[in-house]
Amino acid sequence: MNLPIAHFGHWYVTLLYMGPVVILVAALSIQSWRDKRRKNRDDSSH
Amino acid sequence: MSRRLTAAGATVLAAALALPATASAHGLVGKQDLPIPRWLFAWAASIVLVISFVGLAVLWPKPRLEQPRERRALRLPVQLEVLSGLIGIAIFVIVVYAGLAGVQTSTANLTPTVVYVLFWVGIPVLSLAFGDVFRPFNPWLAIGRGTGWLVKRLGAGADPIAYPAWLGRWPAAFAILAFAWVELAYTNKADPSTLSIMILAYAAMQIVGMSVYGTEAWSRYGDAFGVYFGLFARLSPLHWERGELRRRPPLGGAPFLDPIPGTVPLLCTMIGTTSFDGFSQGPLWTGTNGLGIQLQHRFLDLGFNAEVALEIAFTIGLIGVVLVISSLYRLGVLGMRSVGENHQATELGRRFVHSLIPIALAYVIAHYCSLLLYQGQAIAYLASVPLGHGSNIFGTADRTIDYNVINANGVWYVQVVALVIGHASGLTLAHDRALSMYRSARAATRSQYWMLVVMIGFTSLGLWLLSAANS
Numbered sequence: 001m002n003l004p005i006a007h008f009g010h011w012y013v014t015l016l017y018m019g020p021v022v023i024l025v026a027a028l029s030i031q032s033w034r035d036k037r038r039k040n041r042d043d044s045s046h
Numbered sequence: 047m048s049r050r051l052t053a054a055g056a057t058v059l060a061a062a063l064a065l066p067a068t069a070s071a072h073g074l075v076g077k078q079d080l081p082i083p084r085w086l087f088a089w090a091a092s093i094v095l096v097i098s099f100v101g102l103a104v105l106w107p108k109p110r111l112e113q114p115r116e117r118r119a120l121r122l123p124v125q126l127e128v129l130s131g132l133i134g135i136a137i138f139v140i141v142v143y144a145g146l147a148g149v150q151t152s153t154a155n156l157t158p159t160v161v162y163v164l165f166w167v168g169i170p171v172l173s174l175a176f177g178d179v180f181r182p183f184n185p186w187l188a189i190g191r192g193t194g195w196l197v198k199r200l201g202a203g204a205d206p207i208a209y210p211a212w213l214g215r216w217p218a219a220f221a222i223l224a225f226a227w228v229e230l231a232y233t234n235k236a237d238p239s240t241l242s243i244m245i246l247a248y249a250a251m252q253i254v255g256m257s258v259y260g261t262e263a264w265s266r267y268g269d270a271f272g273v274y275f276g277l278f279a280r281l282s283p284l285h286w287e288r289g290e291l292r293r294r295p296p297l298g299g300a301p302f303l304d305p306i307p308g309t310v311p312l313l314c315t316m317i318g319t320t321s322f323d324g325f326s327q328g329p330l331w332t333g334t335n336g337l338g339i340q341l342q343h344r345f346l347d348l349g350f351n352a353e354v355a356l357e358i359a360f361t362i363g364l365i366g367v368v369l370v371i372s373s374l375y376r377l378g379v380l381g382m383r384s385v386g387e388n389h390q391a392t393e394l395g396r397r398f399v400h401s402l403i404p405i406a407l408a409y410v411i412a413h414y415c416s417l418l419l420y421q422g423q424a425i426a427y428l429a430s431v432p433l434g435h436g437s438n439i440f441g442t443a444d445r446t447i448d449y450n451v452i453n454a455n456g457v458w459y460v461q462v463v464a465l466v467i468g469h470a471s472g473l474t475l476a477h478d479r480a481l482s483m484y485r486s487a488r489a490a491t492r493s494q495y496w497m498l499v500v501m502i503g504f505t506s507l508g509l510w511l512l513s514a515a516n517s
Binding site: 013014016017018019020021024025028 | 083085088089092093096495496498499502503506507509510513
């Protein structure tokens with residue numbers, strides 16, 4: 001059986017097409033996490 | 047909620063991008079010689095979409111497309127409607143007759159080229175430029191209207207039944223899926239006589255539908271092709287209505303799409319079937335260990351013959367890709383819901399569905415532009431020899447297809463530009479709708495973050511589908 005990594009040269013380009021989506025999802029997730037943290041901090045200070 | 051959404055998004059996008067590797071070249075000629083790798087175009091397109099999104103957030107603070115802004119440009123005589131209907135019926139008769147009586151070779155007979163190239167691909171492009179050009183030439187609508195007029199004059203016939211609200215655009219969604227199945231999965235799809243019989247069966251169903259529910263109601267919601275072309279026509283700056291030609295802003299008809307049941311499935315089907323066309327021609331489907339081949343073997347092992355096994359495999363693939371596209375849209379909607387203001391997912395899904403229209407058209411143009419530009423030229427000689435033998439009606443029987451009309455690089459640039467403009471238009475429509483639904487411009491912009499992810503996902507998917515065509 002061949003490991004998937006053995007065919008990396010065939011499918012890595014696919015990952016490059018996914019790049020913009022991955023970056024955007026990561027940015028939105030971080031922003032969402034920061035918003036939640038700020039909200040929690042505000043709630044605890046009141 | 048956000049974490050669940052992120053995980054679900056990653057799964058669906060991974061599934062979407064892990065499926066196809068190449069797209070249909072559809073008559074593409076020559077090798078691309080691009081200055082940068084093709085995947086960089088996906089990054090460039092994504093950057094353009096992000097900039098468009100920021101530009102909309104800053105420069106478009108109030109809804110502009112929600113109010114009708116149409117001006118009458120021209121009044122059209124009633125006779126023109128009758129004349130165009132008669133022309134539509136004449137073309138219909140010629141195409142059906144050519145399929146039944148002509149040679150049964152798909153490339154030599156008029157019918158397959160008219161159906162798969164001029165009708166399926168050409169009319170959407172014309173609809174974008176000139177509005178709903180199909181409606182006045184729609185042969186079954188012309189027959190229905192003519193029959194209705196005659197019945198009224200004779201004082202016979204009963205009033206039609208009210209079109210059921212729950213039925214909505216479901217008949218159109220199923221019929222478009224069925225047409226796509228014929229085009230992509232049915233092994234006998236290019237046989238001229240089979241095509242003619244299917245055209246006659248479809249026309250008969252339309253006439254039955256119009257006689258039961260009334261000509262106008264059925265043609266607006268039940269006639270799949272009337273609905274399909276009518277959706278694209280909503281993006282056009284021209285609007286033909288009640289004997290008038292009106293002008294409006296580009297995209298101006300889309301916000302007035304009534305989001306009745308079946309509209310979301312119809313648009314997801316339109317995008318999904320085009321995507322599957324690309325997917326089904328890539329090595330991950332057709333390769334030695336491709337999904338399509340593996341599925342086909344499974345059904346061969348179950349005792350089906352090769353033809354049926356192939357059709358079942360393609361049917362599963364077609365429905366699977368439609369479901370992936372539907373899931374991507376659903377993700378955008380769930381993301382919008384996470385902004386708050388208590389909008390229900392179903393409501394959001396329906397109210398933003400018009401933003402999928404330019405994407406569906408972009409996919410059609412990107413995927414089939416080479417087919418239209420090359421195979422579309424075949425009409426020059428097929429019109430002279432519609433049956434495939436013996437005639438030279440217009441003296442153009444010896445014409446050939448000029449493959450220098452556009453090169454492989456030109457086709458790629460058309461595809462990239464179509465996808466970027468289509469998705470930027472989708473973002474614009476969604477942003478405008480969000481401004482009219484949310485309490486502040488800030489909330490409206492925040493609601494569209496996940497829609498931006500979906501748009502970039504669709505763009506990357508589209509470019510990826512197309513990219514391997516020349517690799």
